[in-house]
Amino acid sequence: MIFSEAERNYLKTQQLGRMATVSRDGAPEVKAIGFTFDPETGTIDTGGPGLSSTKRWRNLQHNPLVSFIVDDMTPDEPGEVAPGWGRGVEIRGRVELLDDHEPPMAPDFFSREVIRIHPTRVVSWHLDAARPEIAARDVR
Template sequence: MSFVEVEREYLRGQLLGRLATVGDDGTPQVRPLGFRLNEDGTIDLGGPRVASTKRYRNVLSRPRVGFVVDDITPDEPGGVRPGMGRGVEIRGVARTLRVADPPGEPPLAGPDIIRLYPERIISWHIDPENPGGYARNV
């Protein structure tokens, strides 16, 4: 598996991430969108009418992307660095697909998705056993 268990737990508990793509003219684009972590370690990114979006066209021509899921560490017993940021950054290659089971519920989910295949994963402040986080190529 590409993700360690604490990363998987964290990602399963989140609803929104930010996808960074690059257009044909070199202009970066960052968009928030819903996602699903798959058992094989890929991530499905969805939404309504995904195939009509700039991010979809960007992935078709330049499939290298970044995806970040983050929030603020809660102030709770056993929390890792309360009040600081925490999250997971995934860098890799994305592909466009049409699937029967998109992430999310209609009408907020359509059959066209972007699937991210991780190559590098960086996480921070999500594991009490390793507060500094993890960084590795997968």
């Protein structure tokens, strides 16, 4: 299993993350993007309008390595890990660029292109009361 139960549960409740790519000349680019998570395959899909014409798509054609972070503030509620602190999951991996593919959301607005992230490393923090420390591991 790529993700722990706590990581899967967290990712299923989130809709926005930040994807970091690197351009051909080495310049970093970070974009906030919507995403879907498939707990069965452990992959992350994202789309957009005219996705193949974006800088992000071109960056990934040149260098398919990516870092994707989903995070928020831990609710200040009893039973939460580190209430009032941050929590999240960083996913490092390799992307698969799919064309003529059903978009993961907004099919009337998004183009038929998808960026699919296949995780190779997962780092998470403050998600699991049984393991409140930072959890980092290679997954493939």
